[in-house]
Amino acid sequence: MDKLILEDGDTLYLKLYNLLKKDIESEKLTYKLPSIRKLAKKFKVSNFTVIKAYELLEKNAYVFSKKGSGFYIKYNRNNHFFYPEDYMVNEEFKYNYFTDNCSIDFSSASPKNNFFPIDILKSTINSILDTQGEKALLYELPQGNIEFRKCILKTLKTMDIETKLENIQIISGAQQGINLISQVLIQNNDIVIVEDPTYKGAINSFKEKGAVIERIPLDKDGINIELLENFLKYNQIRLLYIIPIFQNPTGITLSQEKKYKLLNLAEKYNFYIIEDDSSSELYFKDKIFPLKSLDNKDRVIFIKSYSKIFMPGFRIGFMIVPPSIVSEVIRTKYSTDISTSGLNQRIFQYFLENNIWMDYIFKLRKEYSIKQELLYNELSTITEISFNKPQGGLSFWIKLPPDITGEAVYFKLIKEGVRIIPGVVFSINYSNYLRLSFAQCNSNQIKKGIKLFKKVLSELININ
Template sequence: MEKYNVELDKSTAKYLQIYNHIKSMICKKQIKEHEKLPPIRKLSQLINVNNTTIVKVYELLENEGYVYKVIGSGTFASVTNSDKEEIIIKKEGIIHFDSGNPSTDIFPIEDFKSAVNMALSKEGSSIFEYDEGLGFEDLRDKIVKYLRGKEIKTTKDNIQIISGAQQGIDIVCKGLINYSDVVFVEEPTYNGAIQVFKSRGAKIISIPMLDDGIDIGILKLKLEKIKPKIIYTMPNFQNPTGISYSTYKKKKLIELAEEYDFYIVEDDFISDFKFESHDNKPLKSYDDKNRVIYIKSFSKILMPGLRIGIVEIPNELLKKVLWAKYSSDISTPGLIQKSMYYYMEYFNWDDYLSSVEKIYAQKYSIAKRLIEEKLQGKLKVRKSNGGINFFLELPRGYLSQDFTKFMLDKGVAMLPGTYFFDNAIDDRFFRINIAKSSIQDLEKGISIISDNLDGFLNLYKNNSKIKSNKLFY
């Protein structure tokens, strides 16, 4: 306990001094992985600070990935970032089913290079100035036309250009969420969103997913007792499950938002493509109540390094979200915005999307067939009708963290399901993402999983303990 004591000076905020002290001990292994940190009250008494100061310290450590919390048990040291990087470096040449980024061979490098040059030539030095708050007007006009093709009716004045979907989630939260506000999320869901909600001090309530979308029955039971500020959802080809909402559930969710007075944050990363879905229309296209805040990322359909996306915002929330964006980074870089405009305007955007759709559809079809042939029967496979993710379940008595580490040693990297849940659980789930892999890697990687599955089941039966819901590599 004494190692946590630190002498505080007046030159720096108390919580930052304590944060840096504990962070340093974790990085130096003076606090071991999964070691429990002192309770808030005891640590505050030791250092002679308020409880709220320690709460802030633990929240900051958690947001940065140095600790994780287990409800009812306390706060524990996580694996340090340096350890994670070391594992990745040592595992060069592995098949990556863990990355959600697209393969670089689909990037339209030459066309986008021409678009950049065109933007520089036509816009001149103004390209390096700050754009107006909502973003480059010509790009917003172009986005309005693009969204019209997705049956979303909007105006350029409701479009905010953002630096990627993660920033979209962040600025929506800054504008709408206050400490102790309630946020509903799908279970499982995207970990990046969970961390943003926690950073705002929100109370997170998870609603299970069924094969046709969120469990409406449980959602209604929760709504009768608790009023959320927002519900975060991915209605098409959800991450990590690949589940898509039925048309009924899309419409019902909007009805419930109006009835119970909350907003829906729709995270749309790949609804441009149909796959095997009967309805890949965005939830926003059904929004006749003005209840959907629509976040559209281009990272999975263009180039993730561009860090560009959009938020379509109801009128009554515009000022709040605009201010949150300004406080984050003033504006998305003008060079990126204007290059994106010229690319969409002059380089056959629709043809490009069609070519990418064919690539993803082929990968999905092959991966689905291989998983059904080689893994179904031994593992449960979550039903999906498209997208870039497959969510699988080990038999009872096994944990995904053991499984993903075991398969990493065999040459295949995947994400354990614990990464997609709010709380640490006895988790048997894992995700296979097919975005980055070639057809050859899909065939080889799924075969490796199949060939080594029995070995894992025999070695690890009833021999695991839950550790954390944090990503270990």
């Protein structure tokens, strides 16, 4: 069993809980937990601290207690699963989309498929095949179809981004962009800084290339600049990965002041910033411009995915790559999958040029601003939780009472037919958080789901 780091006395039992949970999941503990007195002596903590940690493990279905005998391991890796939309890049849990009968889905942050312009998609495909024939189905250049890239170059002007055609790289979704940059820039033991919490797919990609991950917590207006700068004074980093607009999972948007500070730090300490943008179009008040729009030193690698809010299976996006690494990115892209689907590139070019994309986004903003307001009002009736209202996006980041974990809520809600994502999916430091997304829910489902959430939360609170 690893060493228990003692810092905050009021959360000591949570530290012990997370340590024991990790040992159970890795099967270091497989039958029975040590006695309360033995563990308290080992870590020099009170019996009460151990009892609270054990009770939390029991509440989260990791152990069960036998009166007079102790606590026994109940956890089964094959049955322990969560339900986020980015399940394929989270190696810690088994995800299975066919093992429950949930009718209310607060886990997916992708728009419901009834918004997809399927009829327009069909006619667009037919038109492309009629006019371009087999050419539309051949391999494209690794960097992407030149006409599509020209179209993107025009679109970028609406985002206040200035770049050159040769710096635009077409990719098959944001994850591929992150993977490509990891392969090109990261060497073993390079330091990569990420926000805490953040999208785990990015962290996995960096780790696969041997990066050392450092986490910097978020303030209400984005990454904590003071902590970041203090770290940079004594450490050379390779990359900073951020989601500055409607951050996943918190929904936080980076302030204008911090945007300028980040760019100055990147120049001063010589590192790149990966800006991951998957949902900036879904603003409900004022339009927010990317960090890249302020970048005049080519410090920001801008990754834009259209898949997330269009059709998750329609893998398409692009990167703006600094001139110094363009050639290497193209070579790496070619060695990875030769090129992104030429048909998909032509389809999306047609959507952009004929305002189909913008009409779709306008419809989403209108619909989801109403849903966000409804969910906000429903959540506001729950006094035991705390949260902020994002300026856009499709989710809320909920802080639970300190002795209630997101996992406990998850397991109880799944039995009620409701899916959520516990905070530990994004960071082990946020065990008493969860993310609620309203993308897949109608008004009745939102109301019913929050009613069940209240019920479950009340049950968990009354256990203590």
